[in-house]
Amino acid sequence: MAEIAELKSVNEQGEVVTCACAMGDLSDFESVPVDRRVLVIGGGITGITAAIDLGNAGYKVVMVERLPSVGGRMLQLSETFPTLDCAQCTLTPRTVESGQHPNVTLKTSCEVEGLEGEPGNFKFLIRQKPTYVDWNKCTGCGTCVEKCPSKGFALFERDAGRMPAIYTLSPQAVPNKPQIDPDRCRFLTRGKCGVCSKVCPVGAIDYEQQESFFTIEAGAVIVATGFDIYDWKKLMPEYGGGRIPDVIDGLTMERYLSASGPTAGKMVRPSDGKTPKEVVFIQCVASRNPEFHKSYCSRLCCMYTAKHARLYKHKVHDGQAYIFYIDIRSTGKGYEQFIQQSVSEEGIVYIRGRAAKLYQKDDKVMVQGADTLTGKKIEIAADLVVLAAAIVPNEGSEKLARILGIECNKDGFFVEENYKFAPVMSGRQGVYLAGCCQGAKDIADSAAQGSAAASRVQVFLSSYRNRMNREAV
Amino acid sequence: MRYSYFPGCTLYTKAKKLDDAGRECSLKLGFELDELPDWTCCGATFPLVNDQHMLMSGPTRILADTKDRGDDKLVALCSVCYNVLKRTNHVMLNDEERRAKITDFIERDYHGEVEVLHYLQVLRDEIGFDALKEKVVKPLEGLKVACYYGCLLLRPVKEIGLDRMENPTIFEDFIRALGAEPVDFPFKIECCGAFQTVNSMATATRCSREILSNAVQNGADLVITTCPLCQFNLDDRQPEILKEDPAFTTIPVFYFTQLLAVALGLDSGNLGFERNFINPLELLQEKGLV
Numbered sequence: 001m002a003e004i005a006e007l008k009s010v011n012e013q014g015e016v017v018t019c020a021c022a023m024g025d026l027s028d029f030e031s032v033p034v035d036r037r038v039l040v041i042g043g044g045i046t047g048i049t050a051a052i053d054l055g056n057a058g059y060k061v062v063m064v065e066r067l068p069s070v071g072g073r074m075l076q077l078s079e080t081f082p083t084l085d086c087a088q089c090t091l092t093p094r095t096v097e098s099g100q101h102p103n104v105t106l107k108t109s110c111e112v113e114g115l116e117g118e119p120g121n122f123k124f125l126i127r128q129k130p131t132y133v134d135w136n137k138c139t140g141c142g143t144c145v146e147k148c149p150s151k152g153f154a155l156f157e158r159d160a161g162r163m164p165a166i167y168t169l170s171p172q173a174v175p176n177k178p179q180i181d182p183d184r185c186r187f188l189t190r191g192k193c194g195v196c197s198k199v200c201p202v203g204a205i206d207y208e209q210q211e212s213f214f215t216i217e218a219g220a221v222i223v224a225t226g227f228d229i230y231d232w233k234k235l236m237p238e239y240g241g242g243r244i245p246d247v248i249d250g251l252t253m254e255r256y257l258s259a260s261g262p263t264a265g266k267m268v269r270p271s272d273g274k275t276p277k278e279v280v281f282i283q284c285v286a287s288r289n290p291e292f293h294k295s296y297c298s299r300l301c302c303m304y305t306a307k308h309a310r311l312y313k314h315k316v317h318d319g320q321a322y323i324f325y326i327d328i329r330s331t332g333k334g335y336e337q338f339i340q341q342s343v344s345e346e347g348i349v350y351i352r353g354r355a356a357k358l359y360q361k362d363d364k365v366m367v368q369g370a371d372t373l374t375g376k377k378i379e380i381a382a383d384l385v386v387l388a389a390a391i392v393p394n395e396g397s398e399k400l401a402r403i404l405g406i407e408c409n410k411d412g413f414f415v416e417e418n419y420k421f422a423p424v425m426s427g428r429q430g431v432y433l434a435g436c437c438q439g440a441k442d443i444a445d446s447a448a449q450g451s452a453a454a455s456r457v458q459v460f461l462s463s464y465r466n467r468m469n470r471e472a473v
Numbered sequence: 474m475r476y477s478y479f480p481g482c483t484l485y486t487k488a489k490k491l492d493d494a495g496r497e498c499s500l501k502l503g504f505e506l507d508e509l510p511d512w513t514c515c516g517a518t519f520p521l522v523n524d525q526h527m528l529m530s531g532p533t534r535i536l537a538d539t540k541d542r543g544d545d546k547l548v549a550l551c552s553v554c555y556n557v558l559k560r561t562n563h564v565m566l567n568d569e570e571r572r573a574k575i576t577d578f579i580e581r582d583y584h585g586e587v588e589v590l591h592y593l594q595v596l597r598d599e600i601g602f603d604a605l606k607e608k609v610v611k612p613l614e615g616l617k618v619a620c621y622y623g624c625l626l627l628r629p630v631k632e633i634g635l636d637r638m639e640n641p642t643i644f645e646d647f648i649r650a651l652g653a654e655p656v657d658f659p660f661k662i663e664c665c666g667a668f669q670t671v672n673s674m675a676t677a678t679r680c681s682r683e684i685l686s687n688a689v690q691n692g693a694d695l696v697i698t699t700c701p702l703c704q705f706n707l708d709d710r711q712p713e714i715l716k717e718d719p720a721f722t723t724i725p726v727f728y729f730t731q732l733l734a735v736a737l738g739l740d741s742g743n744l745g746f747e748r749n750f751i752n753p754l755e756l757l758q759e760k761g762l763v
Contacts, residue, residue, distance in 0.1 A: 237640025243657075291631075359659030361690070 035121055035219040036060065038457055041112055041400070042224035044072020045091065045443055046435030048098045049450030050222045055103035057458055062216050063098065064126060065108045069173035071095045072226055076156065078257035080443060081307045082338040088260055092172045099174040109179060113213070115403050119430030124216045130209040131179035132188070137204035140176040144196035144205065152184045159248055159270050160255035161262020166196045170260055220430045220457045223404065223414060224450065225397060227436035230286040230294065230390035239285065239358045239387060245271040246365050247358055247385045250304055257311045267315040269384045272363070276383035279312055280367045281305045281323045282355045286390040288326060294390045294411060299440040301388035302329045306342045308386060313346050322349045322380060324369055332444065351378065358385055391440035404431050413439050424453040432456055474599060476590070477544040478506035479535060481515055481554035488551065488701035490745030494730035495550045495592055501737045502600055502608055506548060509538055515554045519561065526571060530579050532561035537583040550592045550730070552700035556625035556633065559589040563632045591626065591635060593643055593699065593729070602650040610738035612652025616760055619658045619693035620644035621684065623665055623703040638662070647729065651736040660687035665706040681710040682721070689722045695753055696726040704728060708750050725753030735762055
């Protein structure tokens, strides 16, 4: 005979509820089939790692990515610390594997809009944004991208260069099919042009494409929506508020340094395309500033700033790099050695202090700051200034939290169930977190969390299934 | 509209032109600055030590007087007075312990009821810059203005809250309403040297020189300010700067109320420009404004 026990569970609004549940002899209860499919939201290195792990373990995975190809932030990066290996070279095998894996389905240009059902049997509503290209017909030949006359600002290239209105995010994009940016396309904005449509040999361009919706049923979901850079242009007038062209952020620097970036890896500055000879890097921009910006440490900036300075020196041998820092946090394996090398072998000048103000003077960016070790005021006339701006959650995180019934902290990062012992579990059963959407972390830690989340999902779905099987006996 | 008005000591002496023009313009703009009777010194510096309550008894008394005459708003023109009164009021409103100590000492009942406003704030929030634009009879077309804020008008931002502290724009918005063009001015919140002018004049001279050079480099015809000390340092140090560097380009520095008076078509004979070391009359005549 079944007993009735009380169990805690989490409802769709993310509230903990108590429900009566049958325990013990369950022979008179019908079993509920558990969906062994897993949804991964976000196709960055974290999501890809989770998806491949789950795929290899025999689970069916659907990976939803809002950009036209997978790879995430790593796609934008040049080389990665502490080994200085090329981001594209280490990432591409993984993006390709996720694209070709028999158990992994990619859904790009898609966003999650709704959720129904229970842990173990979720039903997600997905919005497919129009790409204006029929990918069933498109062969990925790239002629349209080459011929597109409308090159303009694209968020992906930051301030480093322009992008055609029909584009792929990288030469090795997965899937390697282009899409049209409706805001920049001449045909979609002004009804004139149509070059891509004329040059496409298979007639894949479809300006009439509309957004559509579909549903995905999955037993569990991994949220790996990643990060963005603090909006320093809007919120930090002391650093020029975006009005000084030769003040850029770290991601823009990555695009300059990247061999597949708009300058093909040539180090130039935005205002006049000249090679900068004096470059100032500023760490902790908006991070560790509880009074006005973000109170947390963004964790990556000490390392990637040292990396930027070194890569800059590798490209501009007679250039000088200065780094303003509060203190150096190089806690990963091999990280401290990387910093030491930057100082002793690459001649990078570290200045302990914060830069107070940047302003334009003729063709220089004046950096006012203080060396707090000597107590002296410092002014450097720089050709280029690179800001290591704080890591913040990607846009739309709060909306996604509401849809999934999970919690955000005051900075917008998703809240884990227990930071020490369950860092990849959200407050809601069946919903898992990984990577920078939970807090700033580097590639190594993000990939580790991707695997951890994949592992937790397997535990969840297996135990659920086992219990259900027992119930069925 | 009628407001209680606290001119402060400097506006009766050195900065009389700031006060005169401010009062004249208020009548033209349809609000009355009703001077607080029997006012005392604001203290001139907000005490930076937490237990130094004596310095706050003066400003608290001023605020209590405003309340007792039935007013809930007190307007100041001088950045220093504004800063001291506003910060004192912040303590009265938020710090029960210190409030009790001070009000017990001066034997007054005051809980931070009065709102301290800067004249610029009245123009922005009570009159509105659009309405101000309507009242301009002589738009200052072709005049390039460097808006100098200094520190006390803005900081500390959590207690003052008039505008953003790193890139304030209230002055620029005001200038646009008058028809003039604000120039890009990265040094608009740099320190003018303040009281260093007393014990280390060279420091104040260096500060002023950097600020003024920056204004000139950015194409400004003149610099405006709200603070008598800033005006003094920026204007009166220019002969010294010239001695050090004969190639230095001088630039007139005067009060925003004086410029407002020009735009409102008030008699330039009463504007006190002759008190400036670098007299702006010539510039204004050249631009056909007076």
